[in-house]
Amino acid sequence: MLDFNKLAGQLPDLSRYLTEETLANRQKLQVAQELLRQAIDQQPDWLERMESAGSGLGFSPAVPLEPLTTRVTIPPAPPVHTVLATDGSQISPSHHEAVYCYLINIGYVLLHYGSGRLPRLDSIPEVFYQPQDLYQCRQWGIRTEEWLGHRRTQLEATILAELATDWRGAGLPEPTVALVDGSLTYWFLEGLPAPVRSLILTPIFEAWQVCQRLGVPLMSYLSAGRSLEVMNFLRLGLCPHLVPDCQSHCDGHTEGAPCDKLKPLRDTTLMQTWLEPGQRGPLWRSTHRILEHYGEQQVVFCYVNVGTEIARVEFPVWVAAEKKLLDQGLSLLLAQVEKGYGYPVALAEAHNQAVVRAGDRARFFAMIEEQLQRSGLGQLLPSAKESRKRESLA
Numbered sequence: 001m002l003d004f005n006k007l008a009g010q011l012p013d014l015s016r017y018l019t020e021e022t023l024a025n026r027q028k029l030q031v032a033q034e035l036l037r038q039a040i041d042q043q044p045d046w047l048e049r050m051e052s053a054g055s056g057l058g059f060s061p062a063v064p065l066e067p068l069t070t071r072v073t074i075p076p077a078p079p080v081h082t083v084l085a086t087d088g089s090q091i092s093p094s095h096h097e098a099v100y101c102y103l104i105n106i107g108y109v110l111l112h113y114g115s116g117r118l119p120r121l122d123s124i125p126e127v128f129y130q131p132q133d134l135y136q137c138r139q140w141g142i143r144t145e146e147w148l149g150h151r152r153t154q155l156e157a158t159i160l161a162e163l164a165t166d167w168r169g170a171g172l173p174e175p176t177v178a179l180v181d182g183s184l185t186y187w188f189l190e191g192l193p194a195p196v197r198s199l200i201l202t203p204i205f206e207a208w209q210v211c212q213r214l215g216v217p218l219m220s221y222l223s224a225g226r227s228l229e230v231m232n233f234l235r236l237g238l239c240p241h242l243v244p245d246c247q248s249h250c251d252g253h254t255e256g257a258p259c260d261k262l263k264p265l266r267d268t269t270l271m272q273t274w275l276e277p278g279q280r281g282p283l284w285r286s287t288h289r290i291l292e293h294y295g296e297q298q299v300v301f302c303y304v305n306v307g308t309e310i311a312r313v314e315f316p317v318w319v320a321a322e323k324k325l326l327d328q329g330l331s332l333l334l335a336q337v338e339k340g341y342g343y344p345v346a347l348a349e350a351h352n353q354a355v356v357r358a359g360d361r362a363r364f365f366a367m368i369e370e371q372l373q374r375s376g377l378g379q380l381l382p383s384a385k386e387s388r389k390r391e392s393l394a
Contacts, residue, residue, distance in 0.1 A: 028265045033273065035234040035262075040068045049236055049244060058246030061236065062229035062284035065300065065320070070282035071275060074304070075327055077335035078175050080114035082167060084216070085179040085346035086160045088152040089354040092145050093134070097365050098372060101129035102148045106155050107353025108163060109346050113335075115174070123353040124159060140196050150188065154203045156180060160218075161207035168214045177332040178211055178218045181347050184299045184314045189290050197293050205297050208316050217319045217329030221344055225312040229286060230267040230303075235259040267303065268310040275305035280313075280330060283320050306334060308342035 039046050043064065050061060091103040103125055110120040128134070128148070137147035160178050167176065189197050211218045238259040241249050250257045275281055281303045291299060300320040304311050313333065319325050336344035 025265055025269070028262055029269060029273070032231065032234055032262055032265055032270050035237045036068065036270065036274075038237050039234060043068055046233070046236055049239075050233070053236075053244040056243070056245035056247055058250070059232045059235065060229065060286070060288045061232035062286055062301075064233070064282050064284055066282040068282055071279050073276075073279050074330045074334050077113075077331045081175040081177075081332055081335075082113070082115075082172075083109075083111045083177055083179065083332055083336060083344075083346045084160060084163045084167065085109050085111075085344070085350040086156045086163070087181055087347060087350035087354045088156045089356045090148055090152055091356055091361050091364055092148065098369050099129065099365075100134065101127055101368075102134075102144070103127050103356070103364060104148060104152050104155055105354050105356055106152075106159050107350045107355070108159055109349045109353065110163060110167065111346050111349075121349055121353055124155075126155075137196075140193055142192070142196070146188070150200050153186065154200065157204045157207035161210035164211050164214050164216045168216070175328050175332060176216045177329045178216050179333065179336070179344060179346055179350075180218070180220045181351070182220060183222060184220050184316070185286060185288055185291060187290065189293065201293065205295075208297055212316070212318050215325065217325040218315060219319070219329045219333055220314045221333065221347060222312040222314065223309065223343060225266070225268055225310075227267050227312060228263075228265075229284065229301075230270065231262050231265055235262060238262070268312070271303040271305070271310045275303065275310065277305050277307040278334065280304045285317070304330065304334065306337040306342070308337070311337070 047063070050057075050063070086106055086108045088104060088106045090105065093100050093102040105123050105125045107123040108120075112119060128151070133151075134144055137144060142150075157180070160180065164176070164178055186200070189200065192200075208218055236244060236259075238261060240258055244259075246257070271281055283300055283302050286299045286301065296317070298317040299314055300317050301312055301314040304313050313330065315326075315329065319329060333344060336346055339345045340348055
């Protein structure tokens with residue numbers, strides 16, 4: 001039980017710390033703004049410095065694909081359009097239950113505007129219990145609980161592509177966007193063997209390619225983003241060396257280095273001072289090493305002032321390459337944020353369809369136990385620990 005009286009005594013120290021950090025960040029923001037002005041005036045030179053550094057950098061700066069002065073007012077959404085979205089949730093396996101298995105639930109929505117068509121909101125649950133679903137991942141040192149998260153990411157992309165295929169198959173060419181929540185840079189791939197990365201990424205990229213063929217821009221929405229990629233680009237202006245090389249000049253460490261003065265300032269803090277509501281900033285290409293495995297499906301992003309916050313919007317490079325798709329996707333996304341009072345309504349509804357609550361978990365395993373009883377397998381019971389946790393003597 002949480003003792004709130006003991007907790008209350010720690011909060012004044014937290015408040016003092018946050019006050020000090022706020023004052024320090026204001027000074028860092030002024031430095032970042034000055035660096036941005038320098039980068040605007042010398043953008044080709046900065047890009048040349050970044051290219052000359054190569055793999056010598058100990059951080060990952062984003063590459064601007066447009067002039068840093070870019071501020072584009074996003075066009076309004078057309079009256080008739082459609083929005084697709086998916087989100088997922090899961091029930092993790094437990095050795096204490098009667099059966100060791102897990103469940104993935106993918107929520108999806110199709111929202112139609114201006115056409116009078118009814119929306120579709122539903123979820124697709126799937127139970128995984130075969131040995132290849134539970135134990136194949138362990139040969140690569142991946143726990144089953146982690147593996148089901150990777151499978152969920154795959155299913156979110158696959159089902160989104162299926163929705164786009166069904167929708168386009170209806171022969172209605174109205175503007176459409178496909179939305180997912182979270183980053184398209186899958187950090188969990190770091191350190192995984194090449195066969196595993198391929199096994200995970202192949203169905204995801206196939207889904208992206210389906211959206212590309214159908215002319216449906218795929219976009220991910222990141223609220224309250226903590227990315228430092230733009231800040232990392234500005235760090236180039238703080239390096240006193242002609243060719244930035246963290247390994248040679250700073251022993252491979254960036255903590256305490258001359259370029260470390262901007263931490264922990266985030267991209268969104270700077271963009272808040274740069275973008276007006278309804279505007280996007282320049283397009284950037286991520287350079288994280290994990291993206292070397294993405295092949296042609298590189299990730300591009302931009303920051304958008306949606307009114308309530310600065311959101312990071314990511315999309316495959318083929319969306320950025322076609323202005324019509326990019327404008328279409330961003331206009332429909334911004335309209336979704338406005339309809340959702342600060343967050344895309346399609347993603348919120350997809351989450352509501354997908355979410356698995358504590359009561360759902362209990363009912364799921366209770367259904368399994370009932371099925372075992374009907375099948376004559378009543379000897380398969382939860383562990384004594386699990387049975388005891390379901391009751392209380394207090």
